[in-house]
Amino acid sequence: MHISISVWVRVGVEKKMTAKTFHALRVSSFVAFNRAHAFLYALAILALLRHRLACLISSPSLPLSALFLADLVLAVMWVASQVFRWRPVSRQEFPDRLLREVGSDGLPALDVFICTADPHKEPPISVVGTALSAMSFDYPTDRLSIYVSDDGGSAVTLFAFMEAARFARHWLPFCKQNGLLERSPDAYFRSNKGGDSEKMKMMYLTMKEKVETALERGYVSNDLLSSGEDDELFERWKGFTRHDHPSVIQVLLEGSKDSDISGNALPNLIYVSREKRRTSHHHFKAGALNALLRVSSTMSHAPVILTLDCDTYCSDPRSPLRALCYLLDPALSSNLAFVQFPQRFYGINKNDIYGGEIKRLYTITARGKDGILGPSYFGSGCFISRRCLQGIPSSPSLAQEARVPSSSESVLRKAHEVAGCTYELGTKWGSVMGFRYGSLVEDYYTSFRLHCEGWRSVFCNPVRPAFLGDAPKSLNDVLGQCKRWCVGLLEVGFSRYSPLTFGTTNASLLAGLGYAYDAFWGIWCIPVTTYGLLPQLALICQTPLFPKVSDPWFYLYVYLFTAAYGQDLVEFLADDGTIGRWWSDQRMWMIKGVTAYLFGSIQFALKKIGISAAEFNVTSKVMEDEQCERYERGAFDLGVQSPFFVALGTVAVVNLSSLVVGIARAATTEGFLHEQFAQLFLSGFVAANCWPIYGAMFLRSDGGRMPRTITVISLTVAGLLLMGFLVFDV
Ligand SMILES: O=c1ccn([C@@H]2O[C@H](COP(=O)(O)OP(=O)(O)O[C@H]3O[C@H](CO)[C@@H](O)[C@H](O)[C@H]3O)[C@@H](O)[C@H]2O)c(=O)[nH]1
Numbered sequence: 240m241h242i243s244i245s246v247w248v249r250v251g252v253e254k255k256m257t258a259k260t261f262h263a264l265r266v267s268s269f270v271a272f273n274r275a276h277a278f279l280y281a282l283a284i285l286a287l288l289r290h291r292l293a294c295l296i297s298s299p300s301l302p303l304s305a306l307f308l309a310d311l312v313l314a315v316m317w318v319a320s321q322v323f324r325w326r327p328v329s330r331q332e333f334p335d336r337l338l339r340e341v342g343s344d345g346l347p348a349l350d351v352f353i354c355t356a357d358p359h360k361e362p363p364i365s366v367v368g369t370a371l372s373a374m375s376f377d378y379p380t381d382r383l384s385i386y387v388s389d390d391g392g393s394a395v396t397l398f399a400f401m402e403a404a405r406f407a408r409h410w411l412p413f414c415k416q417n418g419l420l421e422r423s424p425d426a427y428f429r430s431n432k433g434g435d436s437e438k439m440k441m442m443y444l445t446m447k448e449k450v451e452t453a454l455e456r457g458y459v460s461n462d463l464l465s466s467g468e469d470d471e472l473f474e475r476w477k478g479f480t481r482h483d484h485p486s487v488i489q490v491l492l493e494g495s496k497d498s499d500i501s502g503n504a505l506p507n508l509i510y511v512s513r514e515k516r517r518t519s520h521h522h523f524k525a526g527a528l529n530a531l532l533r534v535s536s537t538m539s540h541a542p543v544i545l546t547l548d549c550d551t552y553c554s555d556p557r558s559p560l561r562a563l564c565y566l567l568d569p570a571l572s573s574n575l576a577f578v579q580f581p582q583r584f585y586g587i588n589k590n591d592i593y594g595g596e597i598k599r600l601y602t603i604t605a606r607g608k609d610g611i612l613g614p615s616y617f618g619s620g621c622f623i624s625r626r627c628l629q630g631i632p633s634s635p636s637l638a639q640e641a642r643v644p645s646s647s648e649s650v651l652r653k654a655h656e657v658a659g660c661t662y663e664l665g666t667k668w669g670s671v672m673g674f675r676y677g678s679l680v681e682d683y684y685t686s687f688r689l690h691c692e693g694w695r696s697v698f699c700n701p702v703r704p705a706f707l708g709d710a711p712k713s714l715n716d717v718l719g720q721c722k723r724w725c726v727g728l729l730e731v732g733f734s735r736y737s738p739l740t741f742g743t744t745n746a747s748l749l750a751g752l753g754y755a756y757d758a759f760w761g762i763w764c765i766p767v768t769t770y771g772l773l774p775q776l777a778l779i780c781q782t783p784l785f786p787k788v789s790d791p792w793f794y795l796y797v798y799l800f801t802a803a804y805g806q807d808l809v810e811f812l813a814d815d816g817t818i819g820r821w822w823s824d825q826r827m828w829m830i831k832g833v834t835a836y837l838f839g840s841i842q843f844a845l846k847k848i849g850i851s852a853a854e855f856n857v858t859s860k861v862m863e864d865e866q867c868e869r870y871e872r873g874a875f876d877l878g879v880q881s882p883f884f885v886a887l888g889t890v891a892v893v894n895l896s897s898l899v900v901g902i903a904r905a906a907t908t909e910g911f912l913h914e915q916f917a918q919l920f921l922s923g924f925v926a927a928n929c930w931p932i933y934g935a936m937f938l939r940s941d942g943g944r945m946p947r948t949i950t951v952i953s954l955t956v957a958g959l960l961l962m963g964f965l966v967f968d969v
């Protein structure tokens with residue numbers, strides 16, 4: 240308690256000191272309501288648990304115990320989620336004031352890190368678009384460096400960036416002369432502004448075609464190259480594979496030497512593919528980022544770093560200034576680790592059928608955490624102070640002063656050395672320095688550890704999206720990504736740095752609880768699976784599990800259900816949501832509950848006992864035309880042989896069966912509705928959520944329909960469950 244009070248005081252002081260400077264803070268008007276509601280709701284939960292326990296004691300049964308456990312998990316998650324409703328804040332920043340105050344000479348150097356890992360899942364031309372959008376920030380070019388980390392070790396990616404370096408000489412002045420806001424070429428030409436951009440477009444398309452040709456061929460052939468020097472480079476590459484190659488570092492543009500067609504200096508552009516050997520663990524993205532931290536410190540060594548995923552292009556050239564409104568504020572800067580922008584996505588369909596916005600994580604709860612110690616790091620769209628990654632006490636090994644990148648031999652030698660795969664052995668990298676190792680969600684984990692070390696963070700959410708990324712647009716990919724997150728989060732939840740113990744004592748009670756809420760996402764599978772199957776099976780077998788309509792306890796359930804869903808809806812709508820998108824969002828929560836969370840928890844358990852190891856499987860950013868068309872139409876894509884869909888199909892079938900049986904009984908048996916209303920309602924509610932799944936199982940014939948074998952297996956599993964229930968329930 241003591242710890243959280245001191246946090247309150249600090250936040251209060253901070254507000255007063257900075258209100259007149261570069262940014263302002265406003266506490267949500269929901270706070271009073273949220274707290275009153277939390278109080279009432281907490282009483283209702285206690286009453287429910289007490290009632291459930293009493294029922295269980297008077298007539299013990301397996302289904303009642305399962306429901307008690309499910310309710311307990313819901314209660315625990317509810318308690319943790321109150322952290323986000325305790326003091327949500329929103330902020331506003333004033334970049335013009337900042338510029339007036341510090342002048343453009345007062346702006347610090349900025350290193351932008353862009354990670355890519357697989358040229359076939361992450362097309363190099365789109366990574367190039369991301370880099371170009373960052374290179375053309377409204378920021379002094381002599382202080383801007385872009386580092387690209389290629390974990391795919393792909394010659395094609397390097398080739399794409401060589402082309403990009405040439406193209407940038409035309410593109411950067413074009414953006415500035417025309418005052419573009421959209422500075423990723425793809426995004427700009429997609430929005431089709433016309434005008435005198437035809438020549439530019441042709442130039443871009445030529446580059447794109449060359450890169451795509453190389454990608455198709457799988458290598459960079461001589462006819463695509465212009466100079467003999469490049470030839471040699473790619474010749475060497477022939478023995479390289481993505482898992483086994485020395486480090487490759489190429490300075491493609493150097494601010495002090497290269498200029499654009501109007502004679503202005505260009506930012507630095509550096510390609511880095513760290514060394515990979517099968518014998519050493521590379522720690523996925525965290526490892527890539529740490530390699531960039533070191534390589535950049537031999538070159539530009541900027542005090543501020545922006546991390547971007549390969550698909551997240553910058554959509555507001557002034558976002559660095561916005562971030563600096565916080566990072567340069569003397570009242571904040573002593574312990575401010577990072578400024579996180581929400582992840583936002585382009586190309587999401589009207590009703591966002593797969594809940595791709597992930598609004599709850601990326602904005603709603605982020606605002607809630609911002610009122611406490613700050614949002615967690617989302618991996619992309621985040622301005623980090625280099626200082627916080629240098630370990631405590633700050634590391635002496637790396638040079639402190641900003642340097643000009645140079646392709647000089649000594650700098651390059653040093654850079655190659657620090658990108659080597661054995662460089663980290665016996666060092667503190669990944670444990671108390673740099674991005675932290677040990678979890679598949681390195682972003683979440685790193686910020687958690689930073690918050691525990693006393694750093695804080697700020698959530699910056701301007702109206703115009705600062706960054707736009709690509710959300711997975713096939714259901715199987717969405718669930719695969721969520722499963723990976725779930726495993727990574729559980730890794731933290733059950734480590735010795737668990738937010739519940741380490742977090743609540745080292746960060747603050749509230750911050751620890753907030754992190755715990757995310758860490759234990761996986762356990763959502765318990766209530767969702769239970770409520771998605773048990774009451775329905777029991778209905779078919781005529782076992783009542785809930786109070787009758789005439790029983791006053793029945794209304795407690797009604798209150799708990801409607802108040803939770805009501806509050807969820809209000810919060811969603813208040814964050815520019817629509818009812819259609821909210822419906823999809825809550826449906827995805829259920830779908831994830833019986834698939835990604837369930838399978839993720841199982842995989843985590845298997846990993847714990849040493850049976851399987853979890854990998855960072857990169858989400859694909861390419862889609863077939865037919866798939867795209869289905870997505871745009873809003874049709875669910877269940878056309879792959881995926882174990883996720885067996886679980887989904889089973890739940891769908893059980894609910895449809897219980898709904899049909901229930902309606903038939905209600906029509907024929909007097910008193911049935913009165914006795915089993917809750918179970919019939921649940922069947923109807925889940926079945927309504929499963930609507931697109933029935934279509935994909937039984938009605939559709941396009942490529943997105945569920946494969947026949949998956950349908951048959953789902954029907955069989957549903958049948959077995961019902962038989963099992965009958966046997967156990969006698
Ligand atoms: O070994 C690896 C694996 C991934 N990546 C890069 O990591 C980024 C994210 O990968 P993606 O497949 O898009 O994963 P997502 O689940 O969509 O990413 C979210 O979740 C990740 C893990 O929490 C964060 O790192 C990301 O920033 C966040 O956007 C991409 O740029 C990849 O190229 C690497 O550089 N090396």
Ligand SMILES: [Mn+2]
Pocket residue numbers: 548550709858
């Ligand atoms: Mn991604």
